[in-house]
Amino acid sequence: MGQVAVVTGGGGGIGGAIATALAARGDRVVVADLDFAAAARVADAIGGLAVEMDVRDHDSVRGAVGKAVGELGPIGVLVHAAGVVGGAGPLLTLPLDAFDAVLAVNVRGTFLVTQAVGEVMADAGRGGSIVHISSAGSFQPTVGLGHYEASKAALNALTRSAALELAPHGIRVNAVAPGPVETPLTAGVLADPAVRAPWVARIPLRRIATTDDLAPLVLLLASDQAAHVTGTVLPVDGGQLLGS
Ligand SMILES: NC(=O)c1ccc[n+]([C@@H]2O[C@H](COP(=O)([O-])OP(=O)(O)OC[C@H]3O[C@@H](n4cnc5c(N)ncnc54)[C@H](O)[C@@H]3O)[C@@H](O)[C@H]2O)c1
Secondary structure (H helix, E strand, O other): OOOEEEEEOOOOHHHHHHHHHHHHOOOEEEEEEOOHHHHHHHHHHHOOEEEEOOOOOHHHHHHHHHHHHHHHOOEEEEEEOOOOOOOOOOOOOOOHHHHHHHHHHHHHHHHHHHHHHHHHHHHHOOOEEEEEEOOHHHOOOOOOOHHHHHHHHHHHHHHHHHHHHHHHHOEEEEEEEEOOEOOHHHHHHHOOHHHHHHHHHOOOOOOOEOHHHHHHHHHHHOOHHHOOOOOOEEEEOOOHHHOO
16 A cells, blocks of 8 residues: 655645655655645646645644545655745845745745654654755855755754654654756746756756656655665755865
């Protein structure tokens, strides 16, 4: 029957691809997203359960996690892919609202989702695996993305703390840190050749990632083959973090 796997941001590019891959390996997938229609489209396609979840909101997260457990049983896997960039701008002029909005989704959201799912996994006593979607930007600055990169660096810290604190329950917590990936989040900027070219030039393997580059690694971290791996933030970046 596979495990119950919850994917936040499951209606989006990366989350949708991972939800699809988890279903293909036999997991019973809960597709959780702020955009319920997007979640329902993915869930319908893979035979999963769609739930509305605003990761910024304590009650919304608890309600969605409760519905997942109530309908499908104990959660074995969480992939937390919900995230936003929230525009771009230099730190000297970035509006405070933009900074707060990104932190609310990417940091508060990671805290609330990890806490809620970690709690039900610990209570069930069966262990589990949590995979956060970070960003190569959490390690490497790009002009105009400081607000986003700060939020992902905080996500990395939460990943490590959760790994340490949940290890006694047999729950592993890791993250993957992609460089740029072709998804609806990046479609707008990557459609502009003047933007795309310098992004590709930073990547030694000379191409933007696709979701197919990410999903197998997330599935590996979410499997027993990674039984002794916890607290890592794994770059999937075509070598971008090597610098040039
Ligand atoms: N695409 C990239 O280049 C790239 C690179 C590195 C990291 N990431 C990270 O990967 C993750 C997924 O990105 P993507 O490219 O698939 O983006 P996307 O915009 O295609 O999908 C993100 C999903 O998150 C959902 N979401 C947004 N706010 C939410 C909230 N408050 N509560 C619940 N769901 C919410 C959206 O509705 C959307 O379905 C994000 O965390 C992003 O930061 C993306």
